[in-house]
Amino acid sequence: MTVFDLALRSLRHRTGGFVASFLSMFLGAIVIMSFAAMFDTAGGAGVDAVSEETLITMASVVGGWGLVIVLFAVISTMTLSVRQRAGEMALLKSVGATPFQVGRMIVGETLVVAVAASLLALPLAAGGGWFLLEMLQETGQVADGVGYAFGSAALSIGIGVTLLASVGGAAVAARRAVRMRATEAMTAASIETGRMSRKRVIAAIVFLAAGLNCGILTATLFDGKGIDAMQTAGQASIWFSIGLALLGPVLVRPVTAALAGPLRLVGGAGGYLAVENVRRRTQQMAGALMPIILFTGIATGTLYMQSIENGAPPAAGSSIPPDEAQAIETLNFVVVGMLSVFAAIMVINTLVAATTYRRREFGQQRLVGSTPPQVLGMVGMEGVVLAAAGVLFGSIGSIVTVFPYSLARTGELLPDTTLAIYLGIVSVAATLTLASCLGAARKAIRVPAVQAVAV
Amino acid sequence: MAGQDITRAGEALRLVQVSKTYGSGDHPVRALDDVSVSLAAGTFTAIMGPSGSGKSTFLQCAAGLDQPTEGRVFIDGAELTGGSETKVTKFRRQRIGFIFQQFNLLPTLTVLQNVTLPLRLAGKKADRKRAIEILGRVGLRERIDHRPAELSGGQQQRVAIARALVTNPSVIFADEPTGALDSRSARNVLALLAEAVHEFGQTVVMVTHDPVAASYADSVIFLADGRLAGSLDRPTAEAVAERMTHLGDQVAPYAAVGE
Ligand SMILES: Nc1ncnc2c1ncn2[C@@H]1O[C@H](COP(=O)(O)OP(=O)(O)OP(=O)(O)O)[C@@H](O)[C@H]1O
Ligand SMILES: [Mg+2]
Numbered sequence: 001m002t003v004f005d006l007a008l009r010s011l012r013h014r015t016g017g018f019v020a021s022f023l024s025m026f027l028g029a030i031v032i033m034s035f036a037a038m039f040d041t042a043g044g045a046g047v048d049a050v051s052e053e054t055l056i057t058m059a060s061v062v063g064g065w066g067l068v069i070v071l072f073a074v075i076s077t078m079t080l081s082v083r084q085r086a087g088e089m090a091l092l093k094s095v096g097a098t099p100f101q102v103g104r105m106i107v108g109e110t111l112v113v114a115v116a117a118s119l120l121a122l123p124l125a126a127g128g129g130w131f132l133l134e135m136l137q138e139t140g141q142v143a144d145g146v147g148y149a150f151g152s153a154a155l156s157i158g159i160g161v162t163l164l165a166s167v168g169g170a171a172v173a174a175r176r177a178v179r180m181r182a183t184e185a186m187t188a189a190s191i192e193t194g195r196m197s198r199k200r201v202i203a204a205i206v207f208l209a210a211g212l213n214c215g216i217l218t219a220t221l222f223d224g225k226g227i228d229a230m231q232t233a234g235q236a237s238i239w240f241s242i243g244l245a246l247l248g249p250v251l252v253r254p255v256t257a258a259l260a261g262p263l264r265l266v267g268g269a270g271g272y273l274a275v276e277n278v279r280r281r282t283q284q285m286a287g288a289l290m291p292i293i294l295f296t297g298i299a300t301g302t303l304y305m306q307s308i309e310n311g312a313p314p315a316a317g318s319s320i321p322p323d324e325a326q327a328i329e330t331l332n333f334v335v336v337g338m339l340s341v342f343a344a345i346m347v348i349n350t351l352v353a354a355t356t357y358r359r360r361e362f363g364q365q366r367l368v369g370s371t372p373p374q375v376l377g378m379v380g381m382e383g384v385v386l387a388a389a390g391v392l393f394g395s396i397g398s399i400v401t402v403f404p405y406s407l408a409r410t411g412e413l414l415p416d417t418t419l420a421i422y423l424g425i426v427s428v429a430a431t432l433t434l435a436s437c438l439g440a441a442r443k444a445i446r447v448p449a450v451q452a453v454a455v
Numbered sequence: 456m457a458g459q460d461i462t463r464a465g466e467a468l469r470l471v472q473v474s475k476t477y478g479s480g481d482h483p484v485r486a487l488d489d490v491s492v493s494l495a496a497g498t499f500t501a502i503m504g505p506s507g508s509g510k511s512t513f514l515q516c517a518a519g520l521d522q523p524t525e526g527r528v529f530i531d532g533a534e535l536t537g538g539s540e541t542k543v544t545k546f547r548r549q550r551i552g553f554i555f556q557q558f559n560l561l562p563t564l565t566v567l568q569n570v571t572l573p574l575r576l577a578g579k580k581a582d583r584k585r586a587i588e589i590l591g592r593v594g595l596r597e598r599i600d601h602r603p604a605e606l607s608g609g610q611q612q613r614v615a616i617a618r619a620l621v622t623n624p625s626v627i628f629a630d631e632p633t634g635a636l637d638s639r640s641a642r643n644v645l646a647l648l649a650e651a652v653h654e655f656g657q658t659v660v661m662v663t664h665d666p667v668a669a670s671y672a673d674s675v676i677f678l679a680d681g682r683l684a685g686s687l688d689r690p691t692a693e694a695v696a697e698r699m700t701h702l703g704d705q706v707a708p709y710a711a712v713g714e
Contacts, residue, residue, distance in 0.1 A: 269575040280563040364559045367520065368618070369548035369576040371541040450520050453559055 018113050020349035021077040025114050025166050027345060028070030029121035030128055031338060033158030035063035037129030040149040051142040054327065058136065062335055065238070067161055069294075069339060072242065073346050075169035076290055081353065082106060082173040103174040110170035111163070118159045125158060126150045132334075141327045196249050204246035211240025215400035219407045226315025226409070227325050230305060233405040234332070237301025241397030245293045248286025252278065255389040263381050270377030273365070277378070278385050285382075288350045289390050292429055295343035296394020299425050301401035302336040307417040308402070312409040344428070348436045351386075355379065355440035362445050363452030372445050376438060383437040387430040394429065395422075466532065467496040467626050467658035468517060473526030475512050475681075486512040487523065488681040494660065496531075496625065499652040501669040501690070502662045503699060504678035510662040511630055513678060517660065518551050518628040519543045531625050548577050552619030554629035558611040560603040560618075566590065567599040570617045577622065589617045593647055609640025616647050620657075627651060629661040633668050645671045666695035677702055 038059035042052045082089075089102055097105075129150050136142040214236035222229035244251065256278045263271040278285055306329060314322065362375050370378075406415040444452070475487040486509045494500055502510050515521040517528055519535045522543075528535045530550050535543065560569050570590060571581040590596055593613040603611050612632060619627050629648065633641035649671050651657045661672065669675050670692040677684040679702055687698060 268578060269572075272575055273572075276568065277563055361561065364561055365576075366540075366544065367553060367555070367559055368561070369544060369573045371544045371576075373541060374576060448521060450515055453555075453557075 018081065018109070020353040021074065021081055021110065021166075022113050022117050023345060023349055024070070024073040024077050025117035025162055026121050027342060028066070028073060028165065029118045029158055029162040030125045031066040031342070032063060032070060032161050033121060033125030033154045034128030034132055035059050035066060036157035037125070037148075037150045037154040038063075038132065039153035039157070040151040041129070041133055041146060043153070044147055044149050047146050048143055051146050054136065054141050055146075058132070058331070058334075062331065062338065063157075065335060066338065067165070068238075068242075069342055070162070071165040071169070072294075073291075073342065074165045075172055076287055076346070077349060077353070078110060078166070078169040079173040079287065082170075103171070106174040107167055107170045110166050114163050114166035117166075118162045121158070121162075125154065129154065135330075139326070139330055141330065196247075200246055204243045207239050207243030207246065209243075211236050211238070211243060211397070211400050214239060215404040218401075218404035223408045224315055224317045226312075226318030227309055227320050227328060228318050229405055229408040230309070230328060230332075233305050233401050233408070234302060234335075236404065237297050237398045237401035240400045241294050241297030241301075241394060244297070244393045244397050245290040248289040248293070249282040251393055252282050252285045252289055252385070252389050255392065256385055259385055259388065263384070267377060267381050268374075269370070270374050271381050273378045274381035274385065278382055284354055285386065288347075288354055288386055288433075289393075291343045291346035291350055292386065292390025292433055293394045293397060295340060295347060295432075296391050296425060296429050297397030298343070299336055299340050300395060300398035300422060302332055302339075303421050303425070304398065304402045304415060304417065305405045306332050307421060308406050308409055308415045311415075311417055315409070344432055347429075347432045351383075351433065351436035352440040355437055356444055358441075359444040359447065359452045362441065363447070363449040366445065366449035367453060375445055376441055379437050379441040380434065383434045386437075387433040390433065391426050391429050395426075465496060466493055467498070467530065468492070468494040468660065469529040469532075470513075470517060471527045471529075473513075473516055473523045473528060475509075475516055475521070476524045486681050487516065490526075490678075490681070490683055492517075492676065492683070494658060496658050497652060497656045498674070499649060499659045499672045500661070501672035501675045502660065502678060503664070503669055503675055503695065503702075504684065505699075505702065506664075508678045509681040510678055512681075514628050514630050514660065514662055518553050518626075519547045520553065545577075548573055548622060550625050552622065552624040552627040554612070554615050554619050554627065554632045556631040556634040558603070558608075558615045558635075560611055560614055562603055565600050565602055566595060566606070566614050569603065569614055570621050573618060573622050582621075586617070586621055589620050590614075592620075592650075593617045594643075607640075609636050609643065612636060612640070612644055613647070616644065620651060623655075624657065626658045626660065629659065631662055631664065633663065633665065641665075641668065666690075666692040666699065669695045 036059060038055040041047070042055035042059070047055070092102055092105075093099070130148050133142065133146070133148050137144050137146070214232040218229050218233040218236060222232060256275060260275045263275055265271070267274060309325075309329075320328070362370075365375055365378075366372070402415060403413050407413055410416065470490055470492045473487055473490045474485065477484040477486055488509075490509075490513065502513060504510050512521070516523045519528070519530075523536060526536070530546075533546070533550075535546055538546070561572065564572065567583070567586055567590065570586045571583065574586075575581050587596065587599060590599055593616055595610060595613055595617070598606060598610065603614065606614065612635070616632075619629075627648070632648070633644050636644065645668055648659050648661060652659050652673075659672075661668070663669050670690050672690065673688070675687045675690045675695055675698075677686065677698065684702055685698070687694060
C-alpha cells in the first residue's frame with residue numbers, strides 16, 4: 001500500500017476531521033476567485049479607464065487581503081487537525097513510517113481536500129463575482145455597460161492560490177509533527193510544553209511592528225490629509241491583530257490567571273477543570289483564540305475607522321475627491337463583511353473541531369463522575385476564558401487603527417462616535433464562541449461515556 | 456457510621472433479570488441475556504468467560520455506566536437503574552468505583568489532581584490528606600505531582616485504583632485491570648484489590664481472562680453467550696483454567712458437529 005493510499009483511506013475514515021480545513025479552503029477559494037474575476041472583467045472589450053481601475057483595485061486590494069486571511073485560516077485549521085492526530089502520527093512512526101512518508105501523507109490528504117474544495121467552489125465563485133460586479137454597477141462605480149467575465153484569471157489565481165495556501169499550510173503543520181521523535185510524539189499527544197517556537201515569536205513581532213508602524217504613519221504623515229489616512233489606518237489593525245493572534249499561547253495565560261479565582265469560586269468542579277485545561281492546553285486554546293482576536297480586531301478597527309470618517313469634516317489636504325470617498329466606503333464594508341464572515345466561520349470551525357475532538361476526554365470525565373451539566377459547565381467556562389481573551393486582545397488590536405485615525409481626522413485621540421458598534425461586535429464574538437463550544441460539547445456527550453472512551 | 460456498617464453487612468450488588476441488547480436494526484446483539492446475580496458485601500468476585508461473552512457489558516450495566524435494556528440493578532439495596540445520566544452519575548460517585556483496563560486518567564491533571572477529582576465533582580472538599588494517604592497505600596506517594604504520561608502502565612493503574620478508592624465506595628468494579636500490565640505489576644494491583652476487600656470491607660467485582668488473577672477472588676462467576684454459566688468458590692488457578700476449557704466446549708457446539 002502506498003502512502004497515497006493511506007492518505008485516501010484516512011480521508012475516508014475521518015471525514016469529520018477535515019471539515020474545518022475543507023470549509024476554510026472552500027470559502028477561501030470562493031472569495032479569491034470572485035475577486036480575481038474582476039481582473040477578467042476589467043480585461044473585457046470596451047471597458048472604460050475608470051471602470052477598469054476600480055475593478056483592478058477591487059481585485060488586488062480586497063483579493064489580496066482575502067489571500068492573507070485564507071492562508072492564515074488554512075494554516076491554522078491544518079495545524080489544529082495535524083496536532084489532533086499527533087497520536088496517530090506517532091503510531092505510524094512507531095510501526096516504521098519515515099518522517100518523509102508521514103509528511104507526504106499529510107500533504108497528500110490536504111491536496112485531495114484542496115482540489116475538491118476549489119472545484120466545488122467554482123460555481124459559487126462565478127456567482128459571487130457576478131454579484132460583486134452588480135454591486136459595483138449599482139453604486140455607480142463601474143459603468144453599466146461593462147460585461148461580466150469569469151475566465152483564466154479567476155481560475156488560475158483562485159485555484160492556484162487555494163492549492164498553494166493549503167499545501168503550504170499542510171507542509172508547515174506536517175514539518176512540526178514529523179520532527180518529533182516517535183516516543184516524544186507519544187507523550188506530546190497527551191502533554192504539551194506550552195512554549196512557542198522562535199520563528200513564531202519573530203513573526204508575531206514583525207506583524208506587531210508593521211501594525212504599529214501603520215498606526216504611527218496614520219497619525220503623523222496623514223494628519224490633516226482626510227480620507228487618505230485610510231491607506232495606512234485600515235491595515236494597522238489587521239497586522240497588529242495577526243501579531244497578537246500569533247502570540248496566543250502567551251496571551252491566554254494572564255487572562256486565565258486573572259479569571260482563575262472567580263471561575264473556581266462560581267464554577268465548582270467545572271470551573272476547576274476549566275482552569276486546569278486552559279492552563280495545560282495553551283497551544284490548543286491559542287488555535288481557537290486566533291479567529292476571535294482577528295474578528296474583533298479587524299471588525300472594530302475598520303468599522304470605527306469608517307464611522308470616524310463619516311462624522312469628520314472634509315479635509316483640505318485630501319488627494320481623493322468626495323465621490324471616490326463613497327467607493328472607498330463600499331470597499332471598507334466589503335472587506336469587513338468578507339473578513340467577518342470568514343473569521344466567524346473560522347471561530348465556529350476551530351471551536352467545533354477542537355471540542356468534538358475532546359469526546360474521549362469528556363467520556364473519561366463522565367466515567368469518573370462528571371454529570372452532563374458539569375461537563376457543559378466546564379466547557380462553558382473555558383469558552384468564557386476564550387471569549388474574554390479574544391475580545392480583550394482583539395480590542396487592543398483595533399486601537400492602532402482607531403486612535404491614530406481619530407487623531408488624524410479630528411485631532412482627538414478618542415473617537416466621538418457610538419459605542420453600539422463595539423458592543424455589537426463584542427456580543428457577536430462572545431455568542432459565537434460560547435455557542436460553538438457548547439453546541440459541539442452537547443453533541444459530543446450524547447454518545448454513551450463508555451463508547452466515547454473506547455474509540 | 457453504624458448505618459454504613461449495616462448496609463455493608465448485607466447485599467452489595469443485586470442484578471434482577473438484566474438483559475442488554477445492542478443495536479435495534481436487522482442484527483441486534485443480545486450481549487446479556489436474563490442475568491440475575493446477588494453478591495454479599497465484603498466479597499471479591501471474578502467474572503470470567505470467553506471473549507464476547509458479555510463480561511464488560513455485565514460490569515457496565517452493574518456499575519451504572521450503561522443502562523440495561525431490561526431488568527434492574529441494586530447497589531447497597533438502592534436501585535441504580537431507571538434515572539437520567541445525571542441522576543445515575545450522582546448515585547455512582549457516592550457508592551461505586553470503576554477501574555478500566557486502559558486506566559482512563561485525565562492527561563491534563565497531575566496524579567494527585569486525578570485522585571481528588573471524584574471528590575471535587577461530588578462537590579466535596581478535595582481532601583488532600585486522604586488522597587495522599589491512599590496514594591501512599593498504592594505506593595505512589597513520591598509521584599503525586601507527575602502527569603499520567605510520565606508514569607508506567609502499572610503505576611497509572613495504581614493511580615486509577617487510588618482514584619476509585621478515594622470516595623470510599625461500597626462496590627469497586629474492575630474490567631481487566633491487569634490486562635495491560637506485566638505479571639509483577641498485575642500481582643501488585645490484585646493485592647491492592649484484595650486488601651480493599653479484606654481490610655476495608657469493600658466489595659470488588661473484577662473481569663479477567665487470567666486464571667491466576669481469578670484465584671485472588673473468593674469466587675468466580677462464569678458467563679457464556681451473555682448468560683450465567685456456573686460459578687466456582689475459593690478458586691485455584693488450575694480449577695479455573697480447567698473450567699474455562701470446558702466452557703469453550705459448551706459455547707462452541709459446532710466444532711463437535713463438524714467432526
Ligand atoms: N457498543 C456495542 N454495540 C454493539 N455491540 C456491542 C457493543 N458492545 C459490545 N457489543 C457486543 O456485545 C457482546 C458482548 O460484548 P462484551 O464487550 O461485553 O464482551 P466481553 O466478554 O467483555 O469480551 P472481551 O473478553 O473480548 O472483552 C459482543 O458480541 C460484542 O460484539
Ligand atoms: Mg471486555
